[in-house]
């Protein structure tokens with residue numbers, strides 16, 4: 300039993316070629332523009348990918364269970380199986396126009412950990428679980444991280460199942476259609492620790508020439524959906540001073556939000572309007588309504604909260620300018636320091652024992668791990684991605700620069716599972 304890497308010098312290594320093969324096979328499912336993926340949650344491509352993962356996990360000797368929102372749990376039993384497991388996981392869904400590694404790498408790395416232990420006939424005291432969380436990206440159903448948030452009880456089963464995509468298709472019906480409406484109750488798995496490996500989605504590791512980032516904190520993030528309400532009218536005869544053009548109100552707000560981002564840019568703050576739709580969105584008619592999704596993030600939680608107030612003030616000003624009304628109809632936030640000291644320490648100690656260099660890094664994106672960090676000690680490992688490019692079909696990684704992080708995941712999980 301491996302309990303001390305220093306004493307045993309028994310450092311395990313994954314099979315990089317096999318990990319790469321798994322990523323390549325995954326990259327064929329839901330292919331977009333040659334190098335990218337569009338694998339929206341609960342789509343046919345998502346089903347195909349889930350089926351393949353479940354087959355691989357069963358072939359690796361895991362028991363596979365699915366919960367009521369479609370989260371998949373692949374479990375490798377431990378010798379003291381009643382103890383809480385050491386878990387890892389990520390997501391297999393992608394953005395509308397996404398890459399092959401965001402999320403996928405974390406899941407395939409977890410599978411590679413299990414396969415490596417099987418190769419060597421290593422038994423661990425605690426069970427190990429690899430989890431696939433449903434709908435991390437929020438590209439089809441909102442909010443993002445829907446599966447992990449439901450797992451920890453931050454979203455109710457009912458609200459998840461009732462949520463609808465842009466075509467009015469309900470989550471619950473689509474989940475049933477692809478056969479992943481599992482029986483397992485939400486939150487049933489108990490984790491002693493949870494680790495997630497993810498591509499950095501930023502340029503720091505590549506720029507520093509370091510292959511492993513141990514995440515020590517996150518950026519506080521807020522997301523809001525804003526509805527702008529105006530009144531339809533003819534674009535010809537309606538005088539300028541009698542218009543209530545929802546699109547114009549939205550436009551004023553979009554530039555104001557960008558301005559808020561620039562104001563906080565020196566400290567690393569960001570503000571984005573990522574989505575807009577308007578109705579009726581036709582020639583010859585002034586818009587009656589517009590819907591915006593606005594996202595803002597800051598390394599200091601209090602400033603992120605302050606940015607929310609600034610957005611609210613900008614809404615009033617923009618509404619006034621365009622003679623329309625605006626309301627926040629949905630909101631979410633994440634990133635309240637979800638990282639556990641014990642996991643950061645364990646990853647750092649393991650990296651030291653393996654004699655690999657790493658840097659401490661902050662996470663700027665949202666991850667399922669943030670949700671799990673509310674119910675279990677959680678840590679994250681970042682690996683480099685070329686040019687920091689993500690949420691883009693050009694997203695790419697180099698295997699040589701990825702393997703060290705996966706080896707860290709492997710060794711950290713094994714020693715944790717033997718405690």
Ligand SMILES: [Zn+2]
Pocket residue numbers: 390401402435497
């Ligand atoms: Zn991701």
